[in-house]
Amino acid sequence: MSSVPFHGPADITGQAQEARAPYALLSDVIASLYAYAADPENWEDLLRFTELVDRKEESLSKDLLAEISRHLEEAARLAEERMAQSEASGTQRPPAAFLALDGRGRLLNFNEAMAAQLSPLTGGFEEGAALSWNAREDRKAFEEALKAVREGAGARLVRLNMHAPGAMPVFGFLLEGARLPGMGLALPQQVNKEAAAVFLMPARPLSFDEEVLSASLLGLSPAEARLVGGLTRGLALKEAARALGISPNTARNQLASVFEKFGLNRQGDLIRHVAELMVLGAHLSGARQAPPESDARLYVELPDGRRLAYREYGAREGKPVLNLVPAITGSFLPRRKSEALQRSGIRLIRVERPGTGGSTFDPHMTIQSFAKDLRSFMDALGLERAVLYGSASAAPFVLAAASELGARVERAGLTAPRIDVHLEKDYRNNPALSFYGSLIRNGWLRRGALQLLRQKLSRKVLSGMMQRFFQGAPADAALLKADPALREELLDALYDSLSLQVEGVIRESELASGGYQLDPTQIRCPLHVWLGGEDTQVPLEEAREGIARFSPASLRVFEGEGHLISAARLAGILDELVHAPSKAG
Incomplete structure (x- = not known):
């Protein structure tokens, strides 16, 4: 379907133009929706759609809002249909x-x-x-x-x-x-x-977005497969070595072994052949698109029959840290981070909240109900006490759990915590907050927009959106440019969670729109906080203001760094947290 914005005759009066303005907006909105739904690689129009609606929502009548909502449902249906047609015709299968x-x-x-x-x-x-x-x-x-x-x-x-x-x-x-x-x-x-x-x-040569490397099918060792996987994603040999936590000499030796197995002597030829074979290998082994080195999810059954999914990393017998992750990123952790935790003696247990990743959705979830879920989770794992840690939108859940679990929480840590959502602020120059804010403010919009995003989910779409979101974040953009492996890890984490479900993101957006009810006096454990001085997603002053009432035992600001300290500095922050004083003051 195509739509041409209606603008009326050039000589109409200002009053008439004003009267027609909502209909011109409606036409623009509908055009954006169907442009997004029809093109598998289009992500820009989803952001444009949410921005258009969010800026003019108050001026729209109930009838126009109902019309936009109807078209949102129709666009979601169209996107689903087109994806099904692509599968039926084989266009998404490797020719x-x-x-x-x-x-x-x-x-x-x-x-x-x-x-x-x-x-x-x-x-x-x-x-x-x-x-x-x-x-x-x-x-x-x-x-x-x-x-x-x-x-x-x-x-x-x-x-x-x-x-x-x-x-x-x-x-x-x-x-x-x-x-x-x-x-x-x-x-x-x-x-x-x-x-x-x-x-x-x-x-035909296949795009790197379709890669799933099967070490056994290609005759490579797991270490060789991980190295070749990094090279096919565009990393230089030294960058791939750094991402895997191995020395350049070890990487060169592994690459020489791969050359010998394939009978090749040029890296470019190797990458081309492996990239072409990966997708066929994935189909032959029955694999789905998934993050490389993704450890299997584990599950705890709760008393009411629901399940909480989690993954464990680091030292099996180490200090237990319950990590509550942002709803959009899931529990996946790259190998280099896990190995750093192993060296620090940390047992990191990354828990996915209801409706996120592999955890059963709870339509009535609150931050307090999840805190009770976490009590049952600790009982099932035999954890009497643990350290709590979370970042960004997981912060309210960490604080609620610290309140509910009392003496069972030794200490708690937060990085770039998003505790208060300022619905009144205009974030139009910040694409990430603009998109997030529009979902928080407009309840009728969030489900359709997020379901529409998931139906077209791919690494290419996520990559484009992530690049747009960090355009106005110089510190984070510079970090991603300097560390290409980090960018791939973030995409892995996003895909790992959003490809399974978005119900948890929708529910948490609903909770954020009503504000969180947290009592600082009920949190008895020491609280430690880390902030980025140049964070544009959770601006420094907003973060300070939000956390001040909880009287943190320590607050550290990384000057010149942005929101991604939660990913780039994870191992170091957790090391500081587990070795922090056990008593406040």
């Missing part, structure tokens, strides 16, 4: 070059993409005939892989054209035909039903 073999090893079917890639290595393709390889080495490699697959080895990576000096190797996967149904590959029905074995190759 594969394929050849299928019958039970006697003869060609059953193939496509032009496979013929184009393998013709130089074979004597041609003829249905009903066996493959004829030009080189003995290629025939041996293919027949050995086929024998292994027939014996139940699963999918095997086949390397061809490895013998010719200076020639570019060719890679593909060979697997049993019985594994094809339900795998999500766009292959002819005959192949899915009759093939005894199928050889698959990437038919």
